[in-house]
Amino acid sequence: MSTHQPLIAVHADEVVPRTKPSNYPEPFASRMNGREKRQLGDVFGLTNFGVNLTRLAPNAVSALRHSHTRQDEFIYILAGHPTLRTDEGDTQLAPGMCAGFKAGTGNAHHLVNNTSETVVYLEVGDRTPGDQGAYPDDDIQAELKDGVWQFRHKDGTPY
Incomplete structure (x- = not known):
């Protein structure tokens, strides 16, 4: 019988940041410099959705501007004033604001930190x-296969 007790609660800042800054291949991975993710959902063994505590240093971006066919996404701003860039244009966000991105809409989005302060936010997405x-x-497209993102050029050739 195991004496291991399930993890009940943690302080989010004590979760070790993800060691690999990005799943993107180069030349895109280095564009994620200044982004730090703490995978909070993984600490509890969550498999249906992920939760990240993410920090963006000044001039950093959250991701390449993207949309998902099946994954809903949600963000909640805790600190800082990032710019949300979508197909509709730019929207200035502030602490307490949130945004959601429904799967299948094709509305590409990402956050950009154009300020001199660190941005901190929660991001939630399904798997x-x-x-x-x-x-x-x-020039990139992605597909989630067996829990791993696979990246290709738009013409279908692999990275």
């Missing part, structure tokens, strides 16, 4: 198998 990511600004 629906077969999800695909579209990146209108870059």
Whole structure:
């Protein structure tokens, strides 16, 4: 019989940041410099959705601007004033504001920190198998296969 007790609660800042800054291949991975993710959901063994406590240093971005075919996403701003960039344009966010991105709409989005202060936010997304990511600004596309993102050029050749 195991004496291991399940983890009930943690202080989010004590969760070790993800060691690999990005799943993107180069030349895109280095564009994520200044982004730090703490995978809070993984600490508790959550498998249906992920929760990240994310920090963006000044001039950092949250991700390449993207949309998902099957994954809903949600963000909640805790600190700082990032710019939310979507197909509709730019929206200035502030602490206490939130945004959601429904799967299948094709509305590409990401956060940009154009300020001199650190931005801190929670991001929540599901882990629906077969999800695909579209990146209108870059020569990249993605597909979630067996829990791993696979990246290709838009012409289908692998990175």
